[in-house]
Amino acid sequence: MSQIVMITAIGPRDRPGIVASLTEAVFAVGGNLDDATMTRLHGAFANMLSARLNDDRSLSALKDKLAEVAKRLDLYVTVDLIPDAHEEELPDHQINVYGADRPGIVYEVTKLLSELGVNITDLDTRLAGEPGKGIYVMLLETSGGDWDVVPGRLAEVAAKLGVEVSNREIQSEAL
């Protein structure tokens, strides 16, 4: 029976060939990649990917191959089975937040969203600028929540943090 596996790989230093080595391991055991995201966080390599495997034997072989990759490329790798979810909540709103960097921007905004029953489906942030003068940018995609209430409460948190916040509905049209 096929199963879905989640692989995370983190390394202190980005270098050519990491993604190729990780995906080669999946390919070699007959797995098929589905969602994947890779980025650099403060120069470190960070990768998450999910793949469909054919059977338990593939999982065991994959773990062996990834252990070898981790050792060779100085990575911390985890491999876990995850439920085969067929339905995903689609995001219905995008929220842009930016401002002078300070501790607590992500925490305060996401705590509020949690309290309002808004689920975060995607979150990305960037920090640029000289130390102490950085501008922090965060974009979120969310689903659910009462959007008659959310914008006003977000504005209150933004005012408290001294940051800008805007939101827009994500609309998809079949064209």
Place this chain on the structure above:
Amino acid sequence: MAVLPVLLYPDRRLKTVCPAVEDFDSIASVVQDLIDTMDAGPPRTVGIAAPQIGAMVRVAIVHSDRNPKYPGGNGFLTLINPVIVEQEGEQVFREGCLSLPDYTANIRRSAKITVSYYDPSGEPQSVMSEGFESVVLQHEIDHLDGLLFLDRVVDVKTDLFRRRQQ
């Protein structure tokens, strides 16, 4: 008149909606300050809006031909109380901003616009613009509404970039 420092975000004036100019005699010095400040800036600076030098009025200057990569604009434009009255199509351009020096971003804007505005003598004018110049016009008019390009970023992963350290 004067080369003025360009305000940097998070200066609150960059997030403020500017009121319309009513007394055209009062803005000659603002226009000259904008010209002097643009001339003193990086050589390919092609536009600047009054709030970027702390003048909270709906005035901007645009001269896209200063960037030799994008000839064919409408020359030097002094825009007072500009309004985009027609727009069509869309384009994506990698934008930077004097007031946000650490970022650039791919921003989606209208491809072709018509802007109504007043010239410094108070005469109504209209200009049709497309391509690079229309991006500059939309960027500067955004400044008059307290909008920065970070308000228009759609995807951090694919559209927002840290500028290389100088």
